[in-house]
Amino acid sequence: MSFSQADNARQYGNVSKIAARARLHTLYTIAETGWFPWVRQQLPLVDTTSLLDVGCGPGWFWTSCGPLPGNLDLTLVDRSATMVSEAVERCAARSFRHVGGEVTDAARLSFADASFDGVIAMHMLYHVEKPLEAIREMARVLKPGGFLAVTTNGRGNMRELYELTAVLGAAPMDPSAAVFGFAEAEDTMRQVFGEVSIHKHPSRLRVTEPEDVFMAMTSYPPCEDAGEDALKAFRQAIEVAFAQGGGVIESSHERGLFLARKPL
Numbered sequence: 007m008s009f010s011q012a013d014n015a016r017q018y019g020n021v022s023k024i025a026a027r028a029r030l031h032t033l034y035t036i037a038e039t040g041w042f043p044w045v046r047q048q049l050p051l052v053d054t055t056s057l058l059d060v061g062c063g064p065g066w067f068w069t070s071c072g073p074l075p076g077n078l079d080l081t082l083v084d085r086s087a088t089m090v091s092e093a094v095e096r097c098a099a100r101s102f103r104h105v106g107g108e109v110t111d112a113a114r115l116s117f118a119d120a121s122f123d124g125v126i127a128m129h130m131l132y133h134v135e136k137p138l139e140a141i142r143e144m145a146r147v148l149k150p151g152g153f154l155a156v157t158t159n160g161r162g163n164m165r166e167l168y169e170l171t172a173v174l175g176a177a178p179m180d181p182s183a184a185v186f187g188f189a190e191a192e193d194t195m196r197q198v199f200g201e202v203s204i205h206k207h208p209s210r211l212r213v214t215e216p217e218d219v220f221m222a223m224t225s226y227p228p229c230e231d232a233g234e235d236a237l238k239a240f241r242q243a244i245e246v247a248f249a250q251g252g253g254v255i256e257s258s259h260e261r262g263l264f265l266a267r268k269p270l
């Protein structure tokens with residue numbers, strides 16, 4: 007199975023799988039500024055009051071990104087009802103002016119034209135069948151002058167870890183970036199907005215716990231579907247790599263943010 011819409015319930019019906027991946031990034035990212043605070047620094051939040059987060063997941067961004075303006079009306083949407091309720095509950099604990107949530111598909115947003123000052127779609131467009139249509143939909147609900155911020159992974163993301171998945175018959179590449187990586191993000195946003203600015207998070211991974219690699223990499227397709235023998239071989243490959251690295255795996259990390267504005 008690939009990154010299709012069909013496996014959304016399996017992936018995001020609860021937080022266990024996304025949490026296994028988040029653990030890898032949270033514990034082992036080496037960066038001057040962590041991912042979520044760095045994303046917030048890129049967002050043009052001055053003069054922004056109404057914000058839409060598409061594919062909000064559990065809403066971790068909003069409670070981990072650092073200081074935010076106090077006057078934000080935040081709308082959280084996701085295909086998964088579990089994610090929407092988690093995110094709304096989590097964000098209600100922060101001092102937003104208003105927090106709302108809705109189960110909505112990115113391809114058919116249930117909002118009127120020109121409803122929001124800003125829209126963000128973080129690490130979700132690789133799940134959408136037609137990302138260009140979803141970006142057009144996000145542009146539709148933006149007010150003139152409003153911004154869209156999209157984040158995704160580059161094709162070299164975690165290359166050293168994906169190389170280990172070769173024993174499972176998987177391509178040695180981040181499957182999300184293979185579907186909607188940096189090139190696709192730039193191209194689709196240019197088609198809709200004309201101009202797009204590209205920001206790459208300076209970071210790398212330094213992983214010290216083999217089990218965290220195993221749990222993260224087997225939390226999604228194609229490794230999620232591997233049989234028992236293949237998984238045993240994968241564990242061995244991870245152990246060998248850790249032994250060769252003196253108890254550590256150093257890995258590349260490619261995450262980026264693409265920012266555009268709707269013309270006035």
Ligand SMILES: C[S@@+](CC[C@H](N)C(=O)[O-])C[C@H]1O[C@@H](n2cnc3c(N)ncnc32)[C@H](O)[C@@H]1O
Binds near residue numbers: 066067084127129134
């Ligand atoms: C990798 S998570 C990202 C969560 C969050 N944006 C973040 O960066 O932490 C992807 C989220 O997109 C949601 N999603 C997938 N396809 C979607 C669609 N067509 N419309 C809305 N949400 C979708 C999933 O349910 C999941 O919560």
